Structure formats: structure tokens, C-alpha cells
Amino acid sequence: MSETGPAIVEPAVIDPVVRLEKLTRSFEQGGVTIDVLRGVDLVVHPGEIVALLGPSGSGKSTMLQAIGLLEGGFGGLIEIAGVDASKLGKDQRAAVRRDHIGFVYQFHHLLPDFNAIENVVLPQLITGKPRADCEARAKELLDALGLGERLEHRPSKLSGGEQQRVAVARALANRPRLVLADEPTGNLDEATADKVFAQFLELVRGEGSAALVATHNERLALAMDRVVRLHDGVL
Numbered sequence: 330m331s332e333t334g335p336a337i338v339e340p341a342v343i344d345p346v347v348r349l350e351k352l353t354r355s356f357e358q359g360g361v362t363i364d365v366l367r368g369v370d371l372v373v374h375p376g377e378i379v380a381l382l383g384p385s386g387s388g389k390s391t392m393l394q395a396i397g398l399l400e401g402g403f404g405g406l407i408e409i410a411g412v413d414a415s416k417l418g419k420d421q422r423a424a425v426r427r428d429h430i431g432f433v434y435q436f437h438h439l440l441p442d443f444n445a446i447e448n449v450v451l452p453q454l455i456t457g458k459p460r461a462d463c464e465a466r467a468k469e470l471l472d473a474l475g476l477g478e479r480l481e482h483r484p485s486k487l488s489g490g491e492q493q494r495v496a497v498a499r500a501l502a503n504r505p506r507l508v509l510a511d512e513p514t515g516n517l518d519e520a521t522a523d524k525v526f527a528q529f530l531e532l533v534r535g536e537g538s539a540a541l542v543a544t545h546n547e548r549l550a551l552a553m554d555r556v557v558r559l560h561d562g563v564l
């Protein structure tokens with residue numbers, strides 16, 4: 330021990346991946362105002378995998394759109410990786426999405442004219458990374474998802490579960506700090522959904538990303554680190 334005693338180690342200050350405070354969103358429909366989100370508070374920490382449950386129409390997708398910085402019209406605070414989104418313009422929001430967030434939807438939204446590996450390479454190319462590195466990363470992810478023999482297949486030649494696994498690889502390609510998933514296995518039969526979701530969780534955990542997963546499925550929710558429920562516009 331030195332004369333001055335042991336070094337004092339300051340705890341590292343790590344920003345939450347997501348911080349919402351009093352998030353609100355209303356929609357006008359036929360002259361009626363519907364208050365969908367009425368003051369949602371949420372913190373998601375780095376590497377944490379959170380299930381977002383709630384009945385149909387409770388606002389789960391609306392919440393993911395807010396966090397994904399996909400739409401305006403929200404009240405309250407939305408902070409992503411320590412950045413206050415309300416202070417950002419359109420291009421800066423797009424940059425935060427590109428650098429920090431990966432998306433998986435209920436339907437895969439893969440580009441039909443590109444094969445599996447190309448679908449995972451494309452979102453990486455816009456970051457300016459060399460193509461060979463993008464391809465190596467895509468191959469690594471698709472291999473990990475058991476699609477090593479399907480790299481050259483277009484989406485129409487893949488099964489529903491395989492298509493969704495390519496979508497998972499695409500979401501993780503740029504090593505996002507946060508994955509937003511909206512019913513990621515909602516379009517699959519139960520057995521396939523369980524298998525794909527287990528692979529999704531393993532990969533997200535292995536990558537150290539945080540995830541917020543909207544689902545109706547209580548069984549899937551139990552496999553995650555924490556469950557939050559949206560009810561009457563609040564968590």
C-alpha cells in the first residue's frame with residue numbers, strides 16, 4: 330500500500346441507454362383527442378433487457394416510436410445514451426438512430442431483391458465502414474443465428490423464422506447500444522417463436538446491448554431481465 334493509502338476508485342458514471350420522463354402522446358381522431366401516453370417514466374440501463382407488456386392499443390408501439398426517434402409530437406423528456414432528443418434536428422436524430430439503435434419489427438421488412446448477407450451488410454455501409462469488414466460482421470452474426478448456409482438466399486427463399494433471424498442480425502449489425510423490438514416473433518408459430526426468441530436473447534446478451542421488447546406474450550416476457558406494463562397511459 331502506498332503512503333497515501335489505497336486509491337479511491339470513483340464509480341464510473343454510465344448514462345442510461347434510455348431515460349423517459351413524463352412522456353406524453355395524444356392523437357386527434359374525428360374531433361376526439363385520445364391521450365395514449367399520459368406521463369411515462371422509464372430508465373433502461375446498459376445491457377438490460379426489458380419486456381414491455383400491455384393490452385392491444387395501450388400504446389406499446391407508440392412508445393417504441395418515441396424512443397426510436399421515428400416521429401415527433403411527443404411531450405416530456407426522451408434521452409438516448411445521455412443525449413436529450415428534444416434538442417436534436419432531423420439529421421441528428423437519424424445519426425443517433427444509426428449509431429445507437431437497432432430495430433426488429435413483427436414483419437421482417439427485409440429488402441426482397443437482396444440476399445441475406447446483403448441485407449445485413451447494407452445498414453453497415455452507411456456508417457462508412459469498409460465493405461470487407463461489413464461482410465465479416467454480417468457473416469459472424471448470421472453464423473451465430475444458424476444461417477451460415479443461407480447467406481446467399483433472398484428473403485423469399487427463407488422460412489418465416491429464418492427471415493426473422495436475418496432481421497435480428499440486421500438490427501445488431503452496427504453494434505447498437507439499444508435494440509427496440511416490436512412483437513419480434515408475433516408472426517411465427519409458437520415453437521418457431523420460442524426458438525427465434527431464445528436466439529435473439531442469447532445474441533443480444535452476448536453483444537451487451539440493451540433491449541426493449543414490446544410483446545403480448547407473458548412467457549417470452551419471463552425470459553427477460555425486467556417486465557414493465559403499460560396501462561392507462563402510464564407504466
Ligand SMILES: Nc1ncnc2c1ncn2[C@@H]1O[C@H](COP(=O)(O)OP(=O)(O)OP(=O)(O)O)[C@@H](O)[C@H]1O
Pocket residue numbers: 356357358363365383384385386387388389390391392
Ligand atoms: N398515427 C395515429 N393516429 C391516430 N391514432 C393513433 C396513431 N397511432 C396510434 N394511434 C392510436 O394509439 C393507440 C395506441 O396504439 P399502439 O399501436 O401504440 O398500441 P399497441 O399497444 O402497440 O397495440 P398492439 O399491441 O395492438 O400493437 C391506439 O388507440 C391507436 O389507435
